Amino acid sequence: MARLVMKFGGTSVADLERIYNVARHVKREHEAGHEVAVVVSAMAGKTNELVNWVNQMPQVTGTNAPIFDAREYDSIVASGEQVTSGLLAIALQSMGVDARSWLGWQIPVKTDNAHGAARIEDIDGSDLIKRMSGGQVAVVAGFQGVAPDNRIATLGRGGSDTSAVALAAGVKADRCDIYTDVDGVYTTDPRMTPSARRLERITFEEMLEMASLGAKVLQVRSVELAMVHGVRTFVRSSFDDPDSIDSSNGANPPGTLICNEDEILEQQTVTGIAYAKDEAQISLRRVSDKPGIAAAVFGPLATAHVNVDMIVQNVSEDGSVTDMTFTVPAGDLDRALKTLESSKESIGYEVVQSDPEMVKVSVIGIGMRSHAGVASSAFQALADKGINIRAITTSEIKISILIDQDYTELAVRTLHSVYGLDKD
């Protein structure tokens, strides 16, 4: 017997039939004796419809006002989860399971004032815990909370994962099950690399790098939150037949458990390979190599809200001029180049070069901390395939390598194979 939070996304609640399927998953866990809270998204497509209405309204009024009120946006968009939470509660009730829906302001899920992309500050789980232990299923509208101004706040797109993990922390759940359209976290993208394997377990730290570096299974913020609060998070498929699963045995069906290092007995050196397309590379040539030059380059870019990622600066041979290379999201490239152009005098570079079609491939593994030579194997393997490395950044548990986008598939498969991740 455990206390569980179950989370279902928009495609899992897209219509009444699928909501019923979700209800069967919930009923199964409830009947196995677990205490259950469920977090649901809006029906697939509903949030987009609402967002489009909000965006179109200024055009309709003929004013084309470039801004809109994020508090109104939140109130409108949060209505989608309000509908699905009520419908799931009714489905459960009609199946004989005691259930009630909860909106963000009712629990309450307290957020900060950053409407449209709010952060959860506190969830008082006491009332929910009492009701769950009394056998009532709590059906919680995801993606929403209430801000200090007593108005609805949404967590930003995809925020239902974050809702679920935060709720799991708030009710002190034993596990947070994320039901999604894949059956777990893979060593790399299985659509690109057929030999990719599903991971049984992965540490919070590795999952955070995987999510940050391109794996789309979970929102980065939800993994951060799971790590901070130690919420064991289980990624599993919502397409499994609800009645064929044995709920008595914890994380029994296929899936990936994201957990602390100490829950993983045999730690691989490398856990997975992630990649992020749509990276653009910018190089400043012959920059004068003097103190404060980095600030002169990146200060104006930050002001222009350009998100700079990898930064490489070589030590110059004679201490006078150097080259500086960094990456930005491809969508930010134009803005970045304009910003650099208008700061040319204060920075003092000779020429700027850019390439919009780069990819960042990352090798991730908590075991790297204690294994030397991981990086050099990667460099050697890529060199053997004739793949040119444009930039490198490393952290304790990952190596990121910038290469031409054309080589994405070859690079990912090569690294996947080199680190022994291919399935048997």
Added chain:
Amino acid sequence: MARLVMKFGGTSVADLERIYNVARHVKREHEAGHEVAVVVSAMAGKTNELVNWVNQMPQVTGTNAPIFDAREYDSIVASGEQVTSGLLAIALQSMGVDARSWLGWQIPVKTDNAHGAARIEDIDGSDLIKRMSGGQVAVVAGFQGVAPDNRIATLGRGGSDTSAVALAAGVKADRCDIYTDVDGVYTTDPRMTPSARRLERITFEEMLEMASLGAKVLQVRSVELAMVHGVRTFVRSSFDDPDSIDSSNGANPPGTLICNEDEILEQQTVTGIAYAKDEAQISLRRVSDKPGIAAAVFGPLATAHVNVDMIVQNVSEDGSVTDMTFTVPAGDLDRALKTLESSKESIGYEVVQSDPEMVKVSVIGIGMRSHAGVASSAFQALADKGINIRAITTSEIKISILIDQDYTELAVRTLHSVYGLDKD
């Protein structure tokens, strides 16, 4: 300068273009210097869609549970008004008008615990008044409040009129403008009687009778509330061009003001003719005329939730047996007959007769109180046309007459003409 509540129904906010049209009406009043609160319904069709989902859910789960949780129903259905209130606030903002949306629980609009058909108990208008007097338009989601259990409660279908009038009382508004698909209250249904005239003014009492007796312009409950709190209510068209109206002069455009008697200078004897179809007549023949017989008949009907309307009992000639006639909604007829059948012994009647196709035509006018002979003119006029009267009930300000449905049009036109209501 006045404080106004404006109310727009579902067809007025059916899409973004129409919401923009509503925003133009609101902006006009706001720019005329009035303090404005707006109450909106859900987009036309939206509430039905949500209600259908709620009703279908038990079928989908295969349980066909005959009941559902009205608290979940409320949470789901109230989402419709949440969307339109936000969209209207955004439309106003983009047109340069300071505005914010308000949900029932935010004001709060406090209701009783009767989820699905709740009654408003209290509206604290103090915050709204402060903001309205500061120039901010309050856009209020109609049809909803918050119950003592801290969950959303809806007021029942058509409840947005009631929301608007209650809000007008709560913020001490000078007038409540109900924008609808007709341009006011008519002496009778203009689709049936082309000579019907729009009334400039009508008393609360008369409007209450008109609404109760078949006129569809306003919800009965909203008129009750307006009467109790003395909320001057102006029924007007939402199709008027917002920019062609002069808002500086109060109720200037075409419409009907519902107000106290003392605001009406020349009171007509008769104000209007209403009719309600789908009445069924039931007659019990040869009922023993003894004390307690009415209770014996109507007690079981009340228990069976049959809504009994007109009741006629003749004094019997010899004090032994009598006939008793009453009406019920046609939809309740079968249930009523079954109930009477199973109570036959305890009531003690000889035979029951019924006719499902009757109509109740009513003559309404506050001037009746001081004018004799109003009823006899009606009876004479109908007799002249050969229309047989089945039953009569009267109150201080109305006469209701039950006739065969076939004669509805003839009776309404005849009475309309007899009381001098035809337009010139």
